[in-house]
Amino acid sequence: MKSLAEQVLKSDLHSISRALSTVENRKEGYLDLLDDLYKKGKPSRVIGVTGAPGVGKSTLVDVYINELVARKKKVAVIAVDPSSPFSGGAILGDRIRMKSNYDNVFIRSVATRGAIGGVSDSVFNMIVIFRAAGYEYIIIETVGVGQNEISISRLSDITLLIMSPGSGDDIQMMKAGIMETGDIFVINKSDYPGADEFETFLRSSFTDINNKIIKTSAKNGQGVKELVTLVDSIYEAENDKIKKKGKAILKEGLKYLLLHEMSQKVDEVINHASLSLDDIINGSKSPYSEMKRLLKGGFLKW
Amino acid sequence: MKAKIRVLIAKPGLDGHDRGAKVVARALRDAGYEVIYTGLRRTPQEIARMALEEDVDVVGLSLLSGAHNELFPAVIAELKKTGLKDVVVFGGGVIPEEDIPFLKKNGLGAIFTPGTPLQTIIDFIANNVKPR
Amino acid sequence: MKKAEWLEKYKKTLEKFPERKKEFLTGSATSVNALYTPEDIGNKIDDLYSDKIGFPGEFPYTRGVQSTMYRGRFWTMRQYAGFGDAEESNKRYHYLLNSGQTGLSIAFDLPTQIGYDSDDPVCKGEVGKVGVAIDSLKDMEILFKGIPVDKVSTSMTINAPAAVLLAMYIVNAEKQGINRKELTGTIQNDILKEYIARGTYIYPPAPSMRLITDIFEFCSKEVPKWNTISISGYHIREAGSSAAQEVGFTLADGVAYVDAAIKVGLGVDDFAPRLSFFFNSHNDLLEEVAKFRAARRIWANIMKNRFKSKDPKSMRTQQIIAEESGITNTVDPLAGSYYVEALTDQIEKVAMEYIQKIDDMGGVVKAIERGYIQKEIQDSSYKYQQSIEKKERIVVGVNKYTMEEKTKGELLRVNPAVEAKQVEKLRSVKASRSNKDVELRLAKIREAAKGNENLMPPIIDAVRDYATIGEICGVMREVFGEYKERIVI
Numbered sequence: 008m009k010s011l012a013e014q015v016l017k018s019d020l021h022s023i024s025r026a027l028s029t030v031e032n033r034k035e036g037y038l039d040l041l042d043d044l045y046k047k048g049k050p051s052r053v054i055g056v057t058g059a060p061g062v063g064k065s066t067l068v069d070v071y072i073n074e075l076v077a078r079k080k081k082v083a084v085i086a087v088d089p090s091s092p093f094s095g096g097a098i099l100g101d102r103i104r105m106k107s108n109y110d111n112v113f114i115r116s117v118a119t120r121g122a123i124g125g126v127s128d129s130v131f132n133m134i135v136i137f138r139a140a141g142y143e144y145i146i147i148e149t150v151g152v153g154q155n156e157i158s159i160s161r162l163s164d165i166t167l168l169i170m171s172p173g174s175g176d177d178i179q180m181m182k183a184g185i186m187e188t189g190d191i192f193v194i195n196k197s198d199y200p201g202a203d204e205f206e207t208f209l210r211s212s213f214t215d216i217n218n219k220i221i222k223t224s225a226k227n228g229q230g231v232k233e234l235v236t237l238v239d240s241i242y243e244a245e246n247d248k249i250k251k252k253g254k255a256i257l258k259e260g261l262k263y264l265l266l267h268e269m270s271q272k273v274d275e276v277i278n279h280a281s282l283s284l285d286d287i288i289n290g291s292k293s294p295y296s297e298m299k300r301l302l303k304g305g306f307l308k309w
Numbered sequence: 310m311k312a313k314i315r316v317l318i319a320k321p322g323l324d325g326h327d328r329g330a331k332v333v334a335r336a337l338r339d340a341g342y343e344v345i346y347t348g349l350r351r352t353p354q355e356i357a358r359m360a361l362e363e364d365v366d367v368v369g370l371s372l373l374s375g376a377h378n379e380l381f382p383a384v385i386a387e388l389k390k391t392g393l394k395d396v397v398v399f400g401g402g403v404i405p406e407e408d409i410p411f412l413k414k415n416g417l418g419a420i421f422t423p424g425t426p427l428q429t430i431i432d433f434i435a436n437n438v439k440p441r
Numbered sequence: 442m443k444k445a446e447w448l449e450k451y452k453k454t455l456e457k458f459p460e461r462k463k464e465f466l467t468g469s470a471t472s473v474n475a476l477y478t479p480e481d482i483g484n485k486i487d488d489l490y491s492d493k494i495g496f497p498g499e500f501p502y503t504r505g506v507q508s509t510m511y512r513g514r515f516w517t518m519r520q521y522a523g524f525g526d527a528e529e530s531n532k533r534y535h536y537l538l539n540s541g542q543t544g545l546s547i548a549f550d551l552p553t554q555i556g557y558d559s560d561d562p563v564c565k566g567e568v569g570k571v572g573v574a575i576d577s578l579k580d581m582e583i584l585f586k587g588i589p590v591d592k593v594s595t596s597m598t599i600n601a602p603a604a605v606l607l608a609m610y611i612v613n614a615e616k617q618g619i620n621r622k623e624l625t626g627t628i629q630n631d632i633l634k635e636y637i638a639r640g641t642y643i644y645p646p647a648p649s650m651r652l653i654t655d656i657f658e659f660c661s662k663e664v665p666k667w668n669t670i671s672i673s674g675y676h677i678r679e680a681g682s683s684a685a686q687e688v689g690f691t692l693a694d695g696v697a698y699v700d701a702a703i704k705v706g707l708g709v710d711d712f713a714p715r716l717s718f719f720f721n722s723h724n725d726l727l728e729e730v731a732k733f734r735a736a737r738r739i740w741a742n743i744m745k746n747r748f749k750s751k752d753p754k755s756m757r758t759q760q761i762i763a764e765e766s767g768i769t770n771t772v773d774p775l776a777g778s779y780y781v782e783a784l785t786d787q788i789e790k791v792a793m794e795y796i797q798k799i800d801d802m803g804g805v806v807k808a809i810e811r812g813y814i815q816k817e818i819q820d821s822s823y824k825y826q827q828s829i830e831k832k833e834r835i836v837v838g839v840n841k842y843t844m845e846e847k848t849k850g851e852l853l854r855v856n857p858a859v860e861a862k863q864v865e866k867l868r869s870v871k872a873s874r875s876n877k878d879v880e881l882r883l884a885k886i887r888e889a890a891k892g893n894e895n896l897m898p899p900i901i902d903a904v905r906d907y908a909t910i911g912e913i914c915g916v917m918r919e920v921f922g923e924y925k926e927r928i929v930i
């Protein structure tokens with residue numbers, strides 16, 4: 008692990024890739040690796056990108072990456088896709104629309120693997136790896152309407168909520184409370200009819216978003232330079248807000264780390280010899296009394 | 310924790326027929342693998358780069374345009390250049406039987422010609438990928 | 442219409458277009474009539490029959506595009522051919538024409554289909570493999586050396602750069618002293634199915650549609666005998682769609698093309714007669730028969746009701762039909778079969794639902810952007826594959842009655858030297874032409890692409906000065922951009 012850590016710090020691509028797998032698969036020693044690399048991580052900007060399918064997220068991320076590369080930045084992208092609840096497998100296709108053969112761009116596809124919260128709980132750990140490898144911008148991209156958006160926003164400094172006029176999904180998102188997760192609302196496909204009306208509608212529905220709506224047309228390359236600049240300006244101008252978010256992110260990350268460890272323990276406890284399902288069935292015990300007993304019984308050790 | 314097997318399904322060259330690649334991708338997903346599909350018109354360099362970033366265990370190459378003798382070895386060469394020597398590579402598409410020995414000699418672990426049951430491919434991966 | 446009335450019309454048609462044979466007989470030498478209707482089994486022809494089934498050669502064309510169908514003549518039988526370089530393919534074409542073929546069907550290699558020159562690095566390994574490599578007019582001249590294009594009809598399976606290949610064909614004819622107004626043939630020119638099923642696209646949908654309508658407009662005036670599009674269902678079916686999807690998506694594409702042409706000011710009756718369709722002939726015979734019948738009927742109704750065509754001649758189709766089974770002895774032999782009529786209605790219903798759904802999305806281009814059509818096809822394709830794996834569907838030789846012995850066929854190997862030869866040819870063409878003129882011609886194309894003028898004339902001019910396909914398509918790539926596929930699995 009030590010040599011792997013060294014190589015990651017040197018930005019060796021193969022090592023970064025293997026380190027990402029190591030933490031994703033929780034291989035022996037992965038926590039030590041992360042502990043080591045966390046301390047040596049360089050500052051980076053973590054930007055979450057979410058939105059309903061079809062709004063042009065991946066295309067937008069591609070153009071965003073190009074702009075960052077033009078500004079001589081190193082960019083990592085974590086593209087999250089859902090795992091099949093039936094087979095546990097996944098098809099990861101977000102990266103196709105992103106050009107990845109730049110030397111200072113690293114794109115990694117990640118499956119949710121049935122994680123609590125909808126997004127892979129490894130994302131937090133992967134960010135640590137990318138930080139250590141010197142990626143100044145880390146973009147986390149996920150599709151969907153629902154859990155994913157909320158989880159992503161909790162791990163990102165700034166969240167871009169991508170929408171497009173007439174997609175019809177805006178109503179869905181408002182119902183699901185997604186809108187609150189976005190720091191910047193990006194109206195993509197702004198060359199389509201209805202873009203201006205949509206912007207008006209957004210401004211009237213949400214009171215606190217005056218300077219946080221921006222129109223883009225990813226496929227025409229319009230508005231993206233402005234978006235990149237806007238994001239950077241928030242880091243510069245609203246540093247307190249970013250710091251505050253940073254604390255919340257740490258809490259969220261810790262929560263995931265703890266939840267994972269605990270869920271392992273729960274699995275052990277459920278299978279503990281002293282748990283008598285027969286007793287519950289014949290009525291002499293209840294699930295609730297058993298739960299209390301197991302919690303107090305000192306079986307949960309770590 | 311058991312590591313998931315990650316597979317890159319790639320379309321090298323200019324061939325636009327993706328029915329097979331997509332059917333295989335789906336089947337592998339249903340078998341519990343994580344599949345990254347590259348989309349059309351990938352160069353050997355792009356494929357190797359993706360394999361590197363995604364740290365895949367397996368790369369599957371699909372080609373129906375007859376350019377396999379040039380492009381499959383080119384992909385293998387790029388994979389080696391990137392340092393990925395343990396990756397298992399298989400191919401499929403319109404590939405004559407008589408070309409298979411040459412391709413195998415050049416690093417392909419298997420070639421699955423039309424009519425191959427999907428289970429054969431799934432089993433090949435299960436039997437040839439060393440657990441991490 | 443009653444049968445007697447139709448027979449009168451039919452007899453008149455025979456005076457101009459006689460049947461293949463004097464008499465058509467069954468295997469047991471019983472005479473076979475041209476057409477059978479309910480009247481032939483003692484029933485009446487009612488409104489239901491007249492409106493939905495009708496007569497061959499009469500609206501809604503369920504029973505056939507022409508009154509005589511295969512009793513009149515078989516379709517032009519073409520062998521899709523082309524490989525290696527133009528010299529080799531030219532030899533092949535002479536051979537085919539000498540063996541009695543009446544038309545040519547050109548297969549181009551992938552670099553040509555995608556608008557690249559043979560020396561482009563992305564073409565490594567692909568030159569001359571799936572068809573002939575054409576980089577410039579020089580190759581076209583070699584390809585058609587000694588072939589009288591005023592007498593031979595040529596079908597070119599080319600889509601994204603169809604304008605360039607058509608331009609080369611026209612200029613080559615010009616050099617042979619043949620007036621473009623005499624040229625007959627087809628270009629496939631169906632870009633929508635490329636996004637859906639075939640994958641050899643270059644530009645995004647909007648500029649691609651513009652190129653297509655430019656070709657419609659240009660040819661309606663300059664090359665009037667040329668079929669400017671072959672709206673294809675073949676590839677959609679090969680990609681795994683069902684029969685109803687094949688019809689629904691292909692006709693939706695047809696609607697998109699007619700819409701586009703009307704939008705740029707073309708009259709529907711000016712270009713509609715030159716629209717042709719290209720469907721698959723798949724395994725389930727009766728379903729396929731029902732499919733063709735449904736397709737004809739739907740399109741006739743679309744042309745008449747949706748586009749108000751004054752002469753809603755139905756679709757002209759290309760497919761290959763068996764010669765020896767006797768099926769071609771009478772027109773639409775399976776009409777009246779409860780199964781076939783019900784299946785025809787069923788396919789029509791499902792296909793119309795797809796067309797409606799696509800309309801609701803705003804048309805085929807929007808549907809493609811959303812990945813809707815691609816997903817439908819992939820779902821069908823995956824289901825099909827699973828049914829084979831589970832042996833719910835038997836494919837003889839694949840999952841049942843398989844043989845261990847390997848059949849050794851004769852393989853055609855494309856000479857790998859073709860690629861090097863083509864690169865050398867390119868160098869020589871570029872050395873012997875006026876590069877200054879080519880620059881000017883390319884600039885004209887760039888200008889036209891940015892504006893609204895028809896692209897055919899400047900492309901023809903560039904082709905004549907030996908601009909390469911990579912150069913011409915490259916200029917358009919600059920202006921139009923490249924299509925990025927929407928991945929749907």
